[in-house]
Amino acid sequence: xxxxxxxxxxxxxxxxxxxxxxxxxxxxxxxxxxxxxxxxxxxxxxxxxxxxxxxxxxxxxxxxxxxxxxxxxxxxxxxxxxxxxxxxxxxxxxxxxxxxxxxxxx
Numbered sequence: 001x002x003x004x005x006x007x008x009x010x011x012x013x014x015x016x017x018x019x020x021x022x023x024x025x026x027x028x029x030x031x032x033x034x035x036x037x038x039x040x041x042x043x044x045x046x047x048x049x050x051x052x053x054x055x056x057x058x059x060x061x062x063x064x065x066x067x068x069x070x071x072x073x074x075x076x077x078x079x080x081x082x083x084x085x086x087x088x089x090x091x092x093x094x095x096x097x098x099x100x101x102x103x104x105x106x
Contacts, residue, residue, distance in 0.1 A: 026098065029074030034059070035067050039076060039090065047080075047089040 029035060037057055042048060048056075054064035068088055071077040075094040080087045 026074045026076075026094075029070050029076060030098075032067070032070075034063070035071055038064070038067055038071065042077065042088060042090045047087045049085050049087060053088065 030039070034057070038053060041053060041056060045052075050061065050064055050068060053059070053068070054061050057064065068077060072079065072088075075091055078089050078091045080089070
């Protein structure tokens with residue numbers, strides 16, 4: 001009986017641990033000045049290629065790509081391939097989710 005109770009307790013904690021990990025990824029993604037600049041630029045321009053992003057923000061291509069990967073993993077940025085180009089755009093659903101969480105916290 002005690003073992004069963006222990007297993008059940010661990011099982012109920014797992015979703016919370018997963019939610020915390022996902023939240024940390026999201027917070028880390030927006031807690032960086034360059035990533036904030038990328039998000040702002042994408043909000044202004046609708047969609048851009050990595051070349052347009054690193055050119056407009058005066059970044060190295062590899063730096064822009066790394067930051068875009070972080071934003072993509074956190075769900076803030078969507079990609080769409082057209083031929084050889086990959087277009088980056090804001091994921092409005094993720095922004096709405098984060099905005100709701102912030103409103104609850106404030």
